[in-house]
Amino acid sequence: MPDPSAPVASADREPLPRPSPSGRSPRARRRRPYGSVVGRLVPYLPAAVPAALLVAIVLELVRSSQLTNFGWGFWGSRWDPPDAWGIATFVAGSFLTALPALFFAMAIGLGIAIASTSYLPAWITRWLDPFVDLLAGIPSIVYGIWGYLLVAPYFGTVINPFLYRHLSFLPGFGGLPPLSDGLGLPVGIFILTLMALPITTLLIRDALRSVPRDLWEAGLGLGATRWETVRRVAIPYGSRGILSAAFLGFGRAFGETVAMAMVLNVVASYPANAFGSTGTMAAEMFLSLDSAYNNSQWLAALSEMALVLLAISLAVNLIGRRLIAQIVTYDVPGL
Amino acid sequence: MASAFVFRRAETAEELLFDRSLRTRWRLGLDRALGWLLPLLFLVAIVPILDLVYYIASHALPTLTWTVLTSTNPYDPDALGVPILSTAAIMALAIAVAVGLGLFGGVATAEFLPERSAGWVRTTANMLVGTPSVVLGYFGYFLLVITFGWGLSFLAGAVTLAFFMTPYIFRVVDLAYSSIPRPIREAAYGSGARPYQYVLRVAAPIAFPQILNGVFLALAIGVGETAPIVLTTTQSVIFPPTVFSPVTFLTGTIWENFSQPAGSPALALAFQAALLLMIVVVGLNILVRVISARYQKRLEGLYQ
Numbered sequence: 103m104p105d106p107s108a109p110v111a112s113a114d115r116e117p118l119p120r121p122s123p124s125g126r127s128p129r130a131r132r133r134r135p136y137g138s139v140v141g142r143l144v145p146y147l148p149a150a151v152p153a154a155l156l157v158a159i160v161l162e163l164v165r166s167s168q169l170t171n172f173g174w175g176f177w178g179s180r181w182d183p184p185d186a187w188g189i190a191t192f193v194a195g196s197f198l199t200a201l202p203a204l205f206f207a208m209a210i211g212l213g214i215a216i217a218s219t220s221y222l223p224a225w226i227t228r229w230l231d232p233f234v235d236l237l238a239g240i241p242s243i244v245y246g247i248w249g250y251l252l253v254a255p256y257f258g259t260v261i262n263p264f265l266y267r268h269l270s271f272l273p274g275f276g277g278l279p280p281l282s283d284g285l286g287l288p289v290g291i292f293i294l295t296l297m298a299l300p301i302t303t304l305l306i307r308d309a310l311r312s313v314p315r316d317l318w319e320a321g322l323g324l325g326a327t328r329w330e331t332v333r334r335v336a337i338p339y340g341s342r343g344i345l346s347a348a349f350l351g352f353g354r355a356f357g358e359t360v361a362m363a364m365v366l367n368v369v370a371s372y373p374a375n376a377f378g379s380t381g382t383m384a385a386e387m388f389l390s391l392d393s394a395y396n397n398s399q400w401l402a403a404l405s406e407m408a409l410v411l412l413a414i415s416l417a418v419n420l421i422g423r424r425l426i427a428q429i430v431t432y433d434v435p436g437l
Numbered sequence: 438m439a440s441a442f443v444f445r446r447a448e449t450a451e452e453l454l455f456d457r458s459l460r461t462r463w464r465l466g467l468d469r470a471l472g473w474l475l476p477l478l479f480l481v482a483i484v485p486i487l488d489l490v491y492y493i494a495s496h497a498l499p500t501l502t503w504t505v506l507t508s509t510n511p512y513d514p515d516a517l518g519v520p521i522l523s524t525a526a527i528m529a530l531a532i533a534v535a536v537g538l539g540l541f542g543g544v545a546t547a548e549f550l551p552e553r554s555a556g557w558v559r560t561t562a563n564m565l566v567g568t569p570s571v572v573l574g575y576f577g578y579f580l581l582v583i584t585f586g587w588g589l590s591f592l593a594g595a596v597t598l599a600f601f602m603t604p605y606i607f608r609v610v611d612l613a614y615s616s617i618p619r620p621i622r623e624a625a626y627g628s629g630a631r632p633y634q635y636v637l638r639v640a641a642p643i644a645f646p647q648i649l650n651g652v653f654l655a656l657a658i659g660v661g662e663t664a665p666i667v668l669t670t671t672q673s674v675i676f677p678p679t680v681f682s683p684v685t686f687l688t689g690t691i692w693e694n695f696s697q698p699a700g701s702p703a704l705a706l707a708f709q710a711a712l713l714l715m716i717v718v719v720g721l722n723i724l725v726r727v728i729s730a731r732y733q734k735r736l737e738g739l740y741q
Contacts, residue, residue, distance in 0.1 A: 142549075150558070151538050152558070156564060156568075221471070221476060230483075233482045239722040240719075244493065248489045359569065388574070405579070411569055412572045
């Protein structure tokens with residue numbers, strides 16, 4: 103009598119029944135849990151609201167633009183409302199403001215997150231961390247009015263001339279001297295840094311906190327300093343979370359509208375140098391809907407710009423969220 | 438030969454404990470320096486906030502009187518009564534629509550959908566959160582204002598804002614129902630509760646504080662939003678608005694007045710609106726945090 107539990111491949115034994123794909127036996131799979139088919143489909147109806155809204159947004163933008171302008175001219179850089187519809191300058195403007203802002207927000211956010219997870223005692227971070235959350239809560243138009251009236255003149259009279267004097271040998275920093283009103287890339291990047299900072303900081307903090315205590319203690323126990331433990335253990339372990347912070351922070355900065363419409367001198371041209379001004383897609387869309395309302399071709403071009411902005415934002419967002427299992431912090435706008 | 442210079446092993450315990458080599462001093466010094474320098478980065482967050490609050494308050498408070506806040510006289514352009522009341526009206530309608538759109542979906546996703554479908558639904562809600570607000574403004578403009586023919590109106594503005602807030606409500610409800618301890622769910626179903634009985638009688642009292650929290654959060658996010666509302670309504674000086682009349686909004690007031698000349702009453706009005714907005718938003722945020730901390734304690738209590 104052969105042992106039935108032993109793996110046997112002899113020809114006289116009947117093959118074992120294949121397990122069903124669901125992991126249960128075929129009979130259990132046929133049995134319905136409860137309710138009718140219709141009854142089980144009902145919950146999908148309210149659950150599909152966000153998907154329906156997304157589809158409706160895309161369809162409405164496609165319908166209102168009829169995709170008339172997509173073509174070579176649309177990706178060109180000549181935007182001259184009744185005649186030419188090339189959005190390249192605005193796409194470039196969006197990246198030129200969002201990418202440097204992301205760089206600063208990641209660097210500062212990494213520093214703050216490391217300080218609050220591994221250097222400062224809990225009773226201090228309890229008082230300091232809410233300031234970063236508060237930064238997320240401030241409405242963008244309040245950033246805008248502060249940036250336009252206080253920060254931009256300060257950049258125009260103090261910071262930009264200083265940078266121009268000392269950095270003009272670098273490519274992109276020379277050329278035309280900065281204007282004294284200060285409206286332009288530096289102040290835009292500064293405001294966007296502040297707006298992306300809470301998202302990057304919170305996500306990096308969550309990533310570092312998700313590092314198991316054992317690993318921290320192993321690192322410290324081997325004689326590494328706190329910094330070496332962060333650098334060699336915690337950051338590699340939380341690298342996906344940190345990468346997702348970069349994507350989601352970029353998404354926030356890329357779609358920012360009102361603050362950019364206020365602190366940039368929105369024009370359809372590439373910036374002359376680092377102190378020049380340009381337009382972002384969101385700001386241009388926000389500012390020119392009023393003047394476009396009775397010109398169907400203009401409206402079509404703006405809707406297509408909205409589609410491009412939406413596509414890039416959603417792609418970045420999707421990648422950022424795929425990188426981490428679940429976002430712990432829910433109470434931040436845009437996260 | 439060379440390796441002897443690179444790795445000089447400690448010979449005695451004393452040498453190991455009191456290691457004075459340059460490399461060790463550099464390692465410890467770097468660690469200590471970072472311990473002082475990295476916390477300074479908090480200043481990047483703290484200084485702008487304090488500066489911003491001080492700047493807004495110092496320009497808003499000198500001319501802020503009770504009349505400015507309450508006057509709804511349409512012939513008095515430098516008063517906030519109409520924007521405040523209109524904002525409250527818009528937010529009331531918007532939050533009602535958003536809760537209507539998001540509540541049932543959140544419950545269904547957490548309770549009744551299989552895990553795979555729930556994952557997809559959550560992804561769509563997250564994508565909607567990641568949609569730039571100006572795109573939602575365009576959606577509201579083309580669909581509600583033009584296609585539906587509502588015009589630049591109260592209804593169009595409120596519904597657009599509701600679309601903006603829906604995913605936040607949706608996610609919070611989903612999270613609230615998903616985070617109810619599993620034993621409670623099993624006890625309810627095990628003792629014969631129907632699904633609706635579990636959702637309404639067992640889970641709802643536990644999830645309610647977090648849902649309320651989400652509503653406050655959505656209000657805080659919605660009231661500070663500019664692009665969707667400015668693109669779908671126009672300014673008006675009359676309160677109460679009718680459904681299809683233009684309506685004014687606090688952020689719209691700031692947007693209209695922020696580039697007025699320095700010292701003008703209109704600019705002061707923008708500052709006052711900004712101050713009010715910040716008080717409301719920060720107040721709601723603090724409320725959210727207080728509720729959330731209490732709720733966390735209560736949820737931990739449920740496990741015992």
